[in-house]
Amino acid sequence: MTKPSIPKGTRDFGPSDTARRNFIFETIKKVFMLHGFSQIETPAMENLSTLLGKYGDEGDKLLFRILNSGDFLSDVPGDKRDNPDAAGLLPFVSDKGLRYDLTVPFARFVVQHQNEISFPFKRFQIQPVWRADRPQRGRYREFFQCDADVIGSDAIVNEFEMVQLVNEVFAQLGIEVTVHVNNRKILYGIAEVFGYANKFSEITVAIDKLDKTGRDKVKLELTEKGVDEITADRLLDMYCENAETDQLLISLEELFINSETGRKGLSEINELLEYCNSGNLKTKVKPDVSLARGLNYYTGAIFEVKADKVAMGSICGGGRYDNLTGIFGLNGVSGVGISFGAERIFDIMLQENLFPQNIETPAKVLFVNFGKSEEPHALRLISKLRHEGISAVMYPDQAKMKKQIQYADDSHIPFIAMMGEDEIERKQVGIKNLKTGEQQTIDSKDIVEFFK
Amino acid sequence: MTKPSIPKGTRDFGPSDTARRNFIFETIKKVFMLHGFSQIETPAMENLSTLLGKYGDEGDKLLFRILNSGDFLSDVPGDKRDNPDAAGLLPFVSDKGLRYDLTVPFARFVVQHQNEISFPFKRFQIQPVWRADRPQRGRYREFFQCDADVIGSDAIVNEFEMVQLVNEVFAQLGIEVTVHVNNRKILYGIAEVFGYANKFSEITVAIDKLDKTGRDKVKLELTEKGVDEITADRLLDMYCENAETDQLLISLEELFINSETGRKGLSEINELLEYCNSGNLKTKVKPDVSLARGLNYYTGAIFEVKADKVAMGSICGGGRYDNLTGIFGLNGVSGVGISFGAERIFDIMLQENLFPQNIETPAKVLFVNFGKSEEPHALRLISKLRHEGISAVMYPDQAKMKKQIQYADDSHIPFIAMMGEDEIERKQVGIKNLKTGEQQTIDSKDIVEFFK
Numbered sequence: 028m029t030k031p032s033i034p035k036g037t038r039d040f041g042p043s044d045t046a047r048r049n050f051i052f053e054t055i056k057k058v059f060m061l062h063g064f065s066q067i068e069t070p071a072m073e074n075l076s077t078l079l080g081k082y083g084d085e086g087d088k089l090l091f092r093i094l095n096s097g098d099f100l101s102d103v104p105g106d107k108r109d110n111p112d113a114a115g116l117l118p119f120v121s122d123k124g125l126r127y128d129l130t131v132p133f134a135r136f137v138v139q140h141q142n143e144i145s146f147p148f149k150r151f152q153i154q155p156v157w158r159a160d161r162p163q164r165g166r167y168r169e170f171f172q173c174d175a176d177v178i179g180s181d182a183i184v185n186e187f188e189m190v191q192l193v194n195e196v197f198a199q200l201g202i203e204v205t206v207h208v209n210n211r212k213i214l215y216g217i218a219e220v221f222g223y224a225n226k227f228s229e230i231t232v233a234i235d236k237l238d239k240t241g242r243d244k245v246k247l248e249l250t251e252k253g254v255d256e257i258t259a260d261r262l263l264d265m266y267c268e269n270a271e272t273d274q275l276l277i278s279l280e281e282l283f284i285n286s287e288t289g290r291k292g293l294s295e296i297n298e299l300l301e302y303c304n305s306g307n308l309k310t311k312v313k314p315d316v317s318l319a320r321g322l323n324y325y326t327g328a329i330f331e332v333k334a335d336k337v338a339m340g341s342i343c344g345g346g347r348y349d350n351l352t353g354i355f356g357l358n359g360v361s362g363v364g365i366s367f368g369a370e371r372i373f374d375i376m377l378q379e380n381l382f383p384q385n386i387e388t389p390a391k392v393l394f395v396n397f398g399k400s401e402e403p404h405a406l407r408l409i410s411k412l413r414h415e416g417i418s419a420v421m422y423p424d425q426a427k428m429k430k431q432i433q434y435a436d437d438s439h440i441p442f443i444a445m446m447g448e449d450e451i452e453r454k455q456v457g458i459k460n461l462k463t464g465e466q467q468t469i470d471s472k473d474i475v476e477f478f479k
Numbered sequence: 480m481t482k483p484s485i486p487k488g489t490r491d492f493g494p495s496d497t498a499r500r501n502f503i504f505e506t507i508k509k510v511f512m513l514h515g516f517s518q519i520e521t522p523a524m525e526n527l528s529t530l531l532g533k534y535g536d537e538g539d540k541l542l543f544r545i546l547n548s549g550d551f552l553s554d555v556p557g558d559k560r561d562n563p564d565a566a567g568l569l570p571f572v573s574d575k576g577l578r579y580d581l582t583v584p585f586a587r588f589v590v591q592h593q594n595e596i597s598f599p600f601k602r603f604q605i606q607p608v609w610r611a612d613r614p615q616r617g618r619y620r621e622f623f624q625c626d627a628d629v630i631g632s633d634a635i636v637n638e639f640e641m642v643q644l645v646n647e648v649f650a651q652l653g654i655e656v657t658v659h660v661n662n663r664k665i666l667y668g669i670a671e672v673f674g675y676a677n678k679f680s681e682i683t684v685a686i687d688k689l690d691k692t693g694r695d696k697v698k699l700e701l702t703e704k705g706v707d708e709i710t711a712d713r714l715l716d717m718y719c720e721n722a723e724t725d726q727l728l729i730s731l732e733e734l735f736i737n738s739e740t741g742r743k744g745l746s747e748i749n750e751l752l753e754y755c756n757s758g759n760l761k762t763k764v765k766p767d768v769s770l771a772r773g774l775n776y777y778t779g780a781i782f783e784v785k786a787d788k789v790a791m792g793s794i795c796g797g798g799r800y801d802n803l804t805g806i807f808g809l810n811g812v813s814g815v816g817i818s819f820g821a822e823r824i825f826d827i828m829l830q831e832n833l834f835p836q837n838i839e840t841p842a843k844v845l846f847v848n849f850g851k852s853e854e855p856h857a858l859r860l861i862s863k864l865r866h867e868g869i870s871a872v873m874y875p876d877q878a879k880m881k882k883q884i885q886y887a888d889d890s891h892i893p894f895i896a897m898m899g900e901d902e903i904e905r906k907q908v909g910i911k912n913l914k915t916g917e918q919q920t921i922d923s924k925d926i927v928e929f930f931k
Contacts, residue, residue: 031587031807034524034575039588041595042517042602049518061865063842063872063892065494066501070621071523071577071607072486072543091524094544094573096611098565111563113550121546123486125523135483136491143493145889147875149841150494155523159548169522182875184854195865305855307862355483389601390515402636403757410759413513413647420515423599423634437597440515 036160036168043387043439048171050386051200051369051376052153055173058195059151062188064175067150069132071157072123079124081131081354089158091168092121125157129174130324130351130364137178138355146179146360171369178362181349183295186328187302189345189365193332194310196343196367201381203335204342205311209318210296211325211346213279216289217265217316220282221258228323230254230262235319237266266317275316295327311335324348328363334375342371385441389418391478392442392458393435396422404451408444408474417478419444436461444474488612488620495839495891500623502838503652503821503828504605507625510647511603514640516627519602521584523609524575531576533583533806541610543620544573577609581626582803582816589630590807598631598812623821630814633801635747638780639754641797641817645784646762648795648819653833655787656794657763661770662748663777663798665731668741669717669768672734673710680775682706682714687771689718718769727768747779763787776800780815786827794823837893841870843930844894844910845887848874856903860896860926869930871896888913894930898923 033039040048056066072093079087100108103119126132129152137144153173160166175192177185190206197204214234218227229252233245242263249259265278276293283289296314303312320329327347334342345365352360376382392412394405405421412419420440422431435443445457456474459466469477485491492500508518524545531539552560555571578584581604589596605625612618627644629637642658649656666686670679681704685697694715701711717730728745735741748766755764772781779799786794797817804812828834844864846857857873864871872892874883887895897909908926911918921929 029808031529031591032526033522033529033587033591034526037522037524039522039592040520041592042519045518045520048520060841061868061870063870065839065841066497067494068492068497068500070485070489070491071609072489072621074484074486077483077485088548091548092546093577094546096540096543100563100565100568108563109561111552111560113552116552125545135485139483139485140491140493145886147886149872157523169524177875180875184858184873184875306858356481387517389512389517406636406758416513418513418515420601421636423629423632423636434597434599 034168036162036166038167038169042389046386047376047382048369048373050382051372052171052173054199055196055367055369056151056153058192058199059175061195062149062175062192064149064151067133067136067152068154069126069129069136069152071126071155073126073132073135075122075124077135077355078127078131082127086127089160090127091125091157091159092117093123093125094121095123126154127158128156129154129172129366131354133174133176133364134351135355137360138352138357141357144179147177147185148179149175149177151175165370165374167370173367173369174364176362176364178352178364179360181327181347181361183298183328184302185363186299186330186347187306189330189363190299190303190308190310190312191306192365193330193343194306194308197332198309200372200376202342202372202375202379204332205313205335206330206332207313207315207318208296208299208328208330209315210292210328212288212292212327213296213316214292214319216279216283216286216292217262219286219288221254221262223254223258226252226254231319232321234262234266234317235321237263237317242267273314276314279316292327299328320344320346324351326350330365337375337378339371339375341368342375343367385439388439388441390420390438390440391417392419392444393431393438393440394419394421394444394446395428395431396425397445397447398425401446401448401451404446404471405444408446408456408471411475412478415475415479417475419478432459432461442478446471486620488614488618490619490621494841498838499828499834500821500825502834503824504623504625506651507648507819507821508603508605510644510651511627513647514601514627514644516601516603519585519588519604520606521578521581521588521604523578523607525578525584525587527574527576529587529807530579530583534579538579541612542579543577543609543611544569545575545577546573547575578606579610580608581606581624581818583806585626585628586803587807589812590804590809593809596631599629599637600631601627601629603627617822617826619822625819625821626816628814628816630804630816631812633779633799633813635750635780636754637815638751638782638799639758641782641815642751642755642760642762642764643758644817645782645795646758646760649784650761652824652828654794654824654827654831656784657765657787658782658784659765659767659770660748660751660780660782661767662744662780664740664744664779665748665768666744666771668731668735668738668744669714671738671740673714675706675710678704678706683771684773686714686718686769687773689715689769694719725766728766731768744779751780772796772798776803778802782817789827789830791823791827793820794827795819837891840891840893842872842890842892843869844871844896845883845890845892846871846873846896846898847880847883848877849897849899850877853898853900853903856898856923857896860898860908860923863927864930867927867931869927871930884911884913896926 099120107115214231215227218230233248246259325346326349329346331341332343347363349361409419443459454471456471457468551572559567666683667679670682685700698711777798778801781798783793784795799815801813861871895911906923907920908923909920
């Protein structure tokens with residue numbers, strides 16, 4: 028029989044990795060809750076009518092679809108049954124898909140439950156999502172997202188709260204980060220004053236690559252997308268010469284004399300920066316006018332978080348959207364959201380050795396099993412320890428001492444306790460620290476004290 | 480546009496229900512961890528080769544299958560393409576399915592990772608599972624299971640540990656329960672001494688219904704399954720006349736003179752009951768020789784937990800299996816496991832009003848928004864509170880006071896704090912308890928003290 032396996036792009040998490048991942052999720056959750064966000068959960072499966080068309084053509088292809096139960100061909104029209112092809116059958120054999128992100132299900136949730144929700148609604152959600160992407164290093168077909176959103180208020184103070192979440196989560200995880208902030212209205216204003224308001228989205232996408240591909244390639248992309256060469260150069264001059272961002276923001280003040288949207292964007296980012304400056308943050312906040320972010324639904328502030336000491340893409344990002352719920356028929360609800368990239372955060376913490384020590388310890392102490400007549404004494408002390416919140420276990424079988432100690436060691440249990448005939452008679456217990464090898468005998472009645 | 484919806488049999492969990500469900504999951508998790516169980520997680524999708532044939536024909540039909548990505552017809556042989564039918568295509572269009580329970584993936588995990596695991600392996604797992612069952616009251620297509628297992632040891636003390644888990648989880652949740660225990664070897668012994676060892680499974684299934692359908696129907700089922708009428712009557716006499724279970728256990732001692740398996744079962748259940756008697760449990764433990772449980776892989780102890788005060792089926796159950804991993808090629812690994820039925824526990828707790836008060840409270844206090852110049856003062860105090868672990872929020876917009884208070888009330892936030900111009904000048908803050916209507920003014924510097 029061949030060893031069983033799991034689908035490519037998915038992962039098993041054993042005890043150590045689960046403990047580490049929980050540490051990240053619980054830290055994020057604690058910060059969300061301290062800020063008054065309420066947790067919700069949505070089903071893994073959504074109707075395809077909810078998911079399709081929300082992530083572009085590429086996204087539609089990456090959805091995992093659930094085959095309809097029973098006779099899954101029953102809805103296929105007769106003419107598609109002869110010489111069937113996948114594209115022809117697809118719309119008829121599946122009406123559910125796995126969640127692709129947490130944002131679209133959240134928008135669906137808000138519209139579906141709008142009458143039960145008090146707005147502004149502060150919600151968070153920590154759940155897995157699935158994408159039929161080509162698996163590669165750091166990219167999986169099942170991964171967790173950790174999202175927080177405030178929906179139903181356009182106050183800039185909510186954007187500041189997103190920065191506060193970043194500040195507190197990464198302080199607690201021990202990762203030094205910088206928050207890069209921009210505003211989509213500034214990007215629109217720039218396109219507008221250069222006479223290319225209609226190419227706002229193309230210009231945004233091209234400029235976003237300035238860091239990665241360099242000026243020449245970005246220029247090529249701009250001209251290919253229909254921006255004339257002179258304007259392309261002026262645009263790039265602006266971005267490259269005013270690399271110092273404060274200066275760029277000042278130069279934009281002048282530029283936006285003829286762009287109301289641009290001026291609105293500047294005023295919004297300045298308000299956000301003011302909150303941040305007086306907010307006593309450990310995290311650096313940096314305006315970055317070249318930041319674009321790919322998602323089309325953003326309409327105001329956008330931000331991305333990068334680790335200072337590790338070369339890795341963005342580990343957290345988000346922004347303001349003015350009409351996310353519009354896709355489900357509820358218009359005019361503005362919101363701002365953030366998503367923490369748990370997988371990348373995990374990689375950084377592992378690499379930088381930032382997880383707490385002993386995180387994988389299943390129990391503080393293993394009681395050696397000396398046999399039937401000694402067992403009750405060990406079990407009594409174990410109950411006492413557990414009652415005080417100290418995890419303790421007994422080796423279930425009367426195996427050789429060496430084997431039992433090896434088991435404790437392999438399982439990351441730091442102490443063993445020994446209660447043989449002699450110790451029981453003297454109402455004592457022998458304790459061995461497996462790390463230092465140190466051994467001592469204490470009175471049984473002091474065991475809780477010892478492990479506290 | 481019609482309101483969006485979710486697939487039938489699935490559920491959205493809003494803030495209140497998520498908080499309540501988390502309370503159950505976290506209580507169970509805490510008890511598992513105190514007993515030295517380590518958490519693992521497996522992917523939502525498994526290869527169909529892992530899942531198929533493990534849950535019977537009915538189970539195979541209830542699996543949710545993932546349509547293969549891209550051209551899902553590419554593996555269909557030519558002759559199945561003409562006049563295609565669902566049964567013919569099925570084996571070729573899908574090679575992954577959603578997890579149906581946590582037991583089979585756990586067995587797969589143990590076999591796949593056997594070289595990284597220290598046995599006896601104490602693991603727990605709290606994850607959703609999916610079944611394409613007909614949805615009905617209390618039965619869903621997506622629901623959570625909470626499983627703990629000790630695998631790699633046949634010591635009876637592990638079975639006692641399962642009873643301890645039950646005892647502590649339900650004590651903490653405030654539900655009075657009784658654990659019904661039996662042993663599959665006793666059931667086999669009975670079938671054997673009555674001359675129907677080959678009908679062990681049929682007899683077990685029939686006897687299991689004695690409580691629900693009554694003696695006559697069980698007798699009919701027994702005879703239909705090929706048990707002669709006289710034996711059927713003797714079997715039923717035994718179960719009905721010795722309803723007092725201690726008596727039944729004693730009468731079985733005699734009966735099993737000629738059944739070694741039966742004697743082994745009796746000795747095992749007696750050892751377990753001895754552990755329980757000296758274990759200082761709050762929970763009642765009751766031997767119940769009519770208990771069968773449906774799952775075929777059990778080979779020793781079996782148990783089921785019922786709430787004392789609520790008429791509902793079993794809310795937790797489990798047992799010993801001697802060869803669960805054998806289906807994946809690893810033989811001779813004995814284990815014992817338990818599964819808590821979170822959905823039914825949820826229903827009982829809601830019905831009996833057992834959830835802690837204020838569990839749905841997203842924040843302890845809402846600071847009223849008086850406008851731009853007052854905001855910084857509120858934000859400063861909010862930071863101070865959060866720093867001490869007290870969740871606090873500010874209403875993000877400068878809305879009418881009445882609207883802001885209504886929002887706090889609707890959101891289950893118990894207090895509002897008011898810092899208008901006057902309070903700021905006097906370095907004070909007004910606090911109103913929304914439940915009692917009580918209002919008071921305190922010095923701002925005392926705010927942490929007040930909410931602690």
